[in-house]
Amino acid sequence: MRILLLGANGQLGRTFLDHARLAARGEVISASRDGVLAHGGHGEIADLSIPESLPAVLDRVRPDVIVNAAAYTAVDRAEQEEALATRVNGEAVGVIGNWAATHGALVIHYSTDYVFNGESAQPYAVDAATGPLGAYGRSKLAGERALHASGADHLILRTAWVYAAHGQNFLRTMLRLGAERDELRVVADQHGAPTDTRLIVNASLAALDRWQQSGAAQRRQLRGVHHLVASGATSWHGFASAIFEQAAASGVLARAPRIIPIGSADYPTPAVRPAWSLLDNTGFQQQFGFPLPDWRQGLLEVMRQLAPSGH
Numbered sequence: 001m002r003i004l005l006l007g008a009n010g011q012l013g014r015t016f017l018d019h020a021r022l023a024a025r026g027e028v029i030s031a032s033r034d035g036v037l038a039h040g041g042h043g044e045i046a047d048l049s050i051p052e053s054l055p056a057v058l059d060r061v062r063p064d065v066i067v068n069a070a071a072y073t074a075v076d077r078a079e080q081e082e083a084l085a086t087r088v089n090g091e092a093v094g095v096i097g098n099w100a101a102t103h104g105a106l107v108i109h110y111s112t113d114y115v116f117n118g119e120s121a122q123p124y125a126v127d128a129a130t131g132p133l134g135a136y137g138r139s140k141l142a143g144e145r146a147l148h149a150s151g152a153d154h155l156i157l158r159t160a161w162v163y164a165a166h167g168q169n170f171l172r173t174m175l176r177l178g179a180e181r182d183e184l185r186v187v188a189d190q191h192g193a194p195t196d197t198r199l200i201v202n203a204s205l206a207a208l209d210r211w212q213q214s215g216a217a218q219r220r221q222l223r224g225v226h227h228l229v230a231s232g233a234t235s236w237h238g239f240a241s242a243i244f245e246q247a248a249a250s251g252v253l254a255r256a257p258r259i260i261p262i263g264s265a266d267y268p269t270p271a272v273r274p275a276w277s278l279l280d281n282t283g284f285q286q287q288f289g290f291p292l293p294d295w296r297q298g299l300l301e302v303m304r305q306l307a308p309s310g311h
């Protein structure tokens with residue numbers, strides 16, 4: 001099996017590469033925007049902002065499985081660059097889907113809680129009505145629709161509040177600011193489930209294994225959208241408090257700053273964020289036989305990676 005990993009240098013892409021179990025499933029060909037890999041060396045060049053360039057790469061690699069971890073993820077900047085975000089997150093995904101449909105490849109693609117408007121009072125079901133609040137969410141929804149319309153075999157895995165020990169994410173921002181300041185103000189009226197990239201990778205591999213073991217009828221049922229997030233719920237304020245508690249306990253920070261809860265209105269951003277980002281993940285757990293633990297478990301594991309030796 002040949003597996004093409006798009007977006008190899010992102011938070012999720014890097015965790016896929018750190019994970020030897022992906023390589024155990026087949027030959028992994030990594031691709032990034034310019035072909036340079038963060039881990040060193042070179043891979044394929046796959047620039048999703050030039051969708052028409054992608055079929056040539058796909059023809060050369062001829063993957064059986066395409067894992068698309070590449071995306072335009074600058075949520076605020078997308079408000080000014082919606083056309084670019086839509087090319088990367090929407091059109092390119094359609095082109096990948098069309099190639100996969102013609103060549104019998106499976107596409108594993110990632111989407112987001114931002115396809116919803118956040119006005120729900122309960123976790124969003126996979127078939128709940130979408131209604132993105134901003135350009136990034138609209139571009140990701142365009143990608144979901146383009147992949148569906150391509151007719152390719154696909155798994156769209158919606159995730160949320162993604163973080164890792166590496167890359168740009170809330171946890172790393174908090175640790176940086178927490179080392180510099182005695183007090184931080186953090187939004188307490190947005191709710192979600194922080195999801196670490198190792199959980200996403202392990203769950204994606206379980207989904208791939210289930211797909212490979214399934215016959216045509218079962219694949220028809222698995223095809224489509226799934227919610228791949230950690231279980232439980234918190235706010236950004238709750239997540240920050242847990243990060244600092246564990247960071248102080250594990251020696252990542254000498255001391256925890258004071259965390260002041262604020263409302264979204266006190267922290268205006270160019271893109272409006274959904275207030276309610278919880279996704280119902282029970283279907284994923286049942287269909288792929290993979291348990292999705294509470295978000296605190298992932299935090300413990302990431303903090304363990306960051307802790308100085310001896311802790």
Ligand SMILES: NC(=O)c1ccc[n+]([C@@H]2O[C@H](COP(=O)([O-])OP(=O)(O)OC[C@H]3O[C@@H](n4cnc5c(N)ncnc54)[C@H](OP(=O)(O)O)[C@@H]3O)[C@@H](O)[C@H]2O)c1
Nearest residue numbers: 007009010011012047048049070071073110112159160162
């Ligand atoms: N981060 C979150 O909180 C979050 C939440 C919900 C869903 N998701 C989804 O989860 C998936 C993985 O996200 P992530 O957190 O790993 O994102 P990330 O760390 O921002 O990584 C995205 C990767 O995509 C690459 N990329 C951007 N534009 C590209 C282009 N034109 N051509 C090729 N590659 C391009 C980036 O390349 P460079 O390294 O060159 O910039 C980067 O390596 C995405 O589908 C995202 O929408 C993320």
